[in-house]
Amino acid sequence: MSAHPTPIDAQGQLQAEVLARALPHMQRYDDAIVVVKYGGHAMGDEAVARNFAEDIVLLEQSGVNPVVVHGGGPQIGAMLAKLGIKSEFAAGLRITDKATVEIVEMVLAGSINKQIVGFINEAGGKAIGLCGKDGNMVVARKASRTIVDPDSKIEQVVDLGFVGEPDRVDTMVLDQILGRELIPVLAPVAAAADGGTYNVNADTFAGAIAGALGAKRLLMLTDVPGVLDRDKQLIPQLTIAEARRLIADGTVSGGMIPKVETCIYALEQGVEGVVILDGKVPHAVLLELLTDLGAGTLITR
């Protein structure tokens, strides 16, 4: 017989109700792959990072197969500044020379990756930290971008150095890991066909992984509530066509462009739904996946 030190109070009843209402959501995602992109801005606060780790472990315990892809742009920037290495961006991508790609790999596949692995393991999970080079999971080709000078309107092709775009994704290693209580945590560093290293934007990397795995959901955790309209109000739901219009008319700009483009790519690859949401909100992942409320902007076909 279980002993209750105090009678079950209203708060306990409420907690039980919340749990019970999560059941249909758990059933919906049972055995499904959910890719969660955890952006560098979202991971700033340690308490929220621990909440995030607990959410990922809870998902795994409820039968979901979570795959974490993390960023770390601000953290790379801080390390480069400490070392006195200048860093510039073109079209939202870090121009990456030889010295920079070594720091990018050190920060992403080293410290950040292992910190997230540590938090997930502390929360009772079994995380495995990998990057795209492991098992040749992601082989990238050199990326380049054309930018238009705002004054002269002249188009210019920018050499981004060691910045890559996923060319081939081999899910063999992930196939071995998923469904065995292990949680892959992936750093967006890819192999080059010649054995070198490419720095890949974490959104792009997450989209490629979600597409290759046939994920049911891709969650993009960032530092804003989702896609905002011109009055800075959250847009709860978008179709691909509507998302494209928002890019074309300039409502979506800056770092949100590659994010929305990645969402469109993932949907076209067969991912059922993609959500852009605020990763600084405690338990954002659970709120989105396991409650009736949802969070952020859901983009569907």
Ligand SMILES: Nc1ncnc2c1ncn2[C@@H]1O[C@H](COP(=O)(O)OP(=O)(O)O)[C@@H](O)[C@H]1O
């Ligand atoms: N329509 C929009 N809705 C929301 N954010 C937008 C929009 N247009 C531009 N942004 C910018 O995009 C940023 C998110 O992109 P980014 O900084 O690259 O995120 P992360 O580091 O999480 O990948 C927001 O902080 C915001 O400044």
Ligand SMILES: CC(=O)N[C@@H](CCC(=O)OP(=O)(O)O)C(=O)O
């Ligand atoms: C090519 C490129 O720009 N790579 C990114 C990789 C990290 C990243 O994308 O991190 P966030 O998700 O935190 O922005 C960079 O060097 O910052």
